[in-house]
Amino acid sequence: MxxxxxxxxxxxxxxxxxxxxxxxxxxxxxxxxxxxxxxxxxxxxxxxxxxxxxxxxxxxxxxxxxxxxxxxxxxxxxxxxxxxxYFRHSSIYVNSGAGIRQPSDLAGKRVGSPEYQMTAPVWIRGILSDEYGVRVDDVTHYTGGEEQPNRPEKLPLDLPPYIRVKRIGPQQTLSTMIREGDIDALFTARKPSSYDGCHVKRLFEDFVQVERDYFRKTEIFxxxxxxxxxxxxxxxxxxxxxxxxxxxxxxxARIYRDLEETAALKVMLPWLNAHVEEARRIMGDDYWSYxxxxxxxxxxxxxxxxxxxxxxxxxxxxxxxxxxxxxxxxxx
Missing domain, CATH: 3.40.190.10 (Periplasmic binding protein-like II)
Structure with a gap:
C-alpha cells in the first residue's frame, strides 16, 4: 500500500x-x-x-x-x-517440597514475582483472592530478576504497609530460588528455566480445564x-x-481469517482448526476482542x-x- x-x-x-x-x-x-x-x-x-x-x-x-x-x-x-x-492459572509455579497442593496452601508462603506491578501477577493475585480466598496480604512477596539478577520495578512502588514486598539479593534470581526452596511459589509471565515438572511444578497441572471453567464462570479473558x-x-x-x-x-481481522483457513494450515499447529473451533464455541466468534x-x-x-x-x-x-x-x- x-x-x-x-x-x-x-x-x-x-x-x-x-x-x-x-x-x-x-x-x-x-x-x-x-x-x-x-x-x-x-x-x-x-x-x-x-x-x-x-x-x-x-x-x-x-x-x-x-x-x-x-x-x-x-x-x-x-x-x-x-x-x-493470557489466562494465567498456568503461570503459578510452586516448589514441590513447599507443601502447596491447592491454592489455600499459599497462605503464609514466600511468593516471587519479577515485579510486583507486573500485569500477570496482578491478575494471578486477584484471581486467587476472588476465586480461592487467598488475599494479597496473606503471603510475603519477593521481587527481582527471574533469570538475571537485579531487575527493578519500572515505576516506583508506594504500597500500604500491610502488603509485604521484599527485594531479593543482588546475585539471586527467582528461577534459582524456587528450585532451591528459597521461595515457595512464583507468579510470573515467562515459564522459569528451572521448571521441570518435578522439583518445580505448576500449581494447576490441569490448567487448561481450570482456565476454561474460569472463563465460563466469569467471561473474563x-x-x-x-x-x-x-x-x-x-x-x-x-x-x-x-x-x-x-x-x-x-x-x-486478517489473522482471524487465516486461522479459519482449511485448505492449508497457516500456523504450524497440527490441530489448529480444532483449537479455533473450540475457542469460538466457548468464547464466541470474537474471542480476542478489541x-x-x-x-x-x-x-x-x-x-x-x-x-x-x-x-x-x-x-x-x-x-x-x-x-x-x-x-x-x-x-x-
Whole structure:
C-alpha cells in the first residue's frame, strides 16, 4: 500500500505478533501515518517506554499504564487494543517440597514475582483472592530478576504497609530460588528455566480445564497489554487514535481469517482448526476482542485488582484510561 509523503511519521515499539504483523510488513497502513515498527520483546519495550519514552506509540503493560495515571506527568494515553491476553492459572509455579497442593496452601508462603506491578501477577493475585480466598496480604512477596539478577520495578512502588514486598539479593534470581526452596511459589509471565515438572511444578497441572471453567464462570479473558501513545503526540494529532485503532482492527481481522483457513494450515499447529473451533464455541466468534464496550467488565475487574493490591491510589473506572475517540463510532 502506498504511503503518502505527507503522512505523519511515528515510531512504534511492539513484539512480533500475528495480530500486528500486517502493520510491521505494511500490508496494513494506518490512515495518514507512516508507522516505523520496532520489533522488540516486551520487557525491552516496556522498560524503554516507561523509563525514557523512546517511542511515539508502544505496546504497554496494562498494570504499568494504569500506574502511570498516578504520576505527575501522566505521560501516556491508550486505545482499546490488546495485543496480549493470557489466562494465567498456568503461570503459578510452586516448589514441590513447599507443601502447596491447592491454592489455600499459599497462605503464609514466600511468593516471587519479577515485579510486583507486573500485569500477570496482578491478575494471578486477584484471581486467587476472588476465586480461592487467598488475599494479597496473606503471603510475603519477593521481587527481582527471574533469570538475571537485579531487575527493578519500572515505576516506583508506594504500597500500604500491610502488603509485604521484599527485594531479593543482588546475585539471586527467582528461577534459582524456587528450585532451591528459597521461595515457595512464583507468579510470573515467562515459564522459569528451572521448571521441570518435578522439583518445580505448576500449581494447576490441569490448567487448561481450570482456565476454561474460569472463563465460563466469569467471561473474563485477562488483558495483559494495551497500546499507548505519548500524550503530547496524541494532543497534537488527536485523529491518530482512530487511525491506529482501525489499522490494528484490520490487521487482527486478517489473522482471524487465516486461522479459519482449511485448505492449508497457516500456523504450524497440527490441530489448529480444532483449537479455533473450540475457542469460538466457548468464547464466541470474537474471542480476542478489541474495543471498549465488549471489554469493560474485564477492564473493571483489573482496575479493582490494581486498587486492592495497592498499585492504584484510587479506584479508576475503565472510562478513565482510554481516549474518547475510541469509545464510540460513527453510524451511517
Amino acid at each position: 502506498r504511503i503518502l509523503t505527507s503522512s505523519l511519521r511515528l515510531s512504534f515499539g511492539c513484539w512480533n505478533y500475528d495480530r500486528t504483523r500486517a502493520l510491521m510488513d505494511r500490508t496494513v497502513v494506518p490512515d495518514g501515518i507512516d508507522l516505523v515498527y520496532l520489533n522488540m520483546p516486551v520487557e525491552e519495550t516496556f522498560f524503554r517506554m516507561l523509563r525514557h519514552k523512546e517511542f511515539d506509540i508502544a505496546e504497554m503493560s496494562l498494570s504499568s499504564y494504569v500506574m502511570s495515571h498516578f504520576t505527575e506527568a501522566q505521560p501516556f494515553v491508550a486505545i482499546p487494543v490488546f495485543p496480549s491476553r 485477562p488483558i495483559m497489554h494495551t497500546i499507548v501513545i505519548r500524550r503530547e503526540i496524541y494532543e497534537a494529532h488527536r485523529w491518530i487514535a482512530q487511525s491506529l485503532y482501525k489499522a490494528f482492527a484490520e490487521a487482527q 474495543g471498549f464496550k465488549q471489554n469493560r467488565q474485564t477492564l473493571d475487574t483489573f482496575l479493582r485488582y490494581s486498587y486492592e493490591q495497592g498499585l492504584s491510589k484510587r479506584r479508576l473506572e475503565p472510562e478513565d484510561i482510554f481516549v474518547p475517540e475510541t469509545m464510540e463510532n460513527f453510524v451511517i
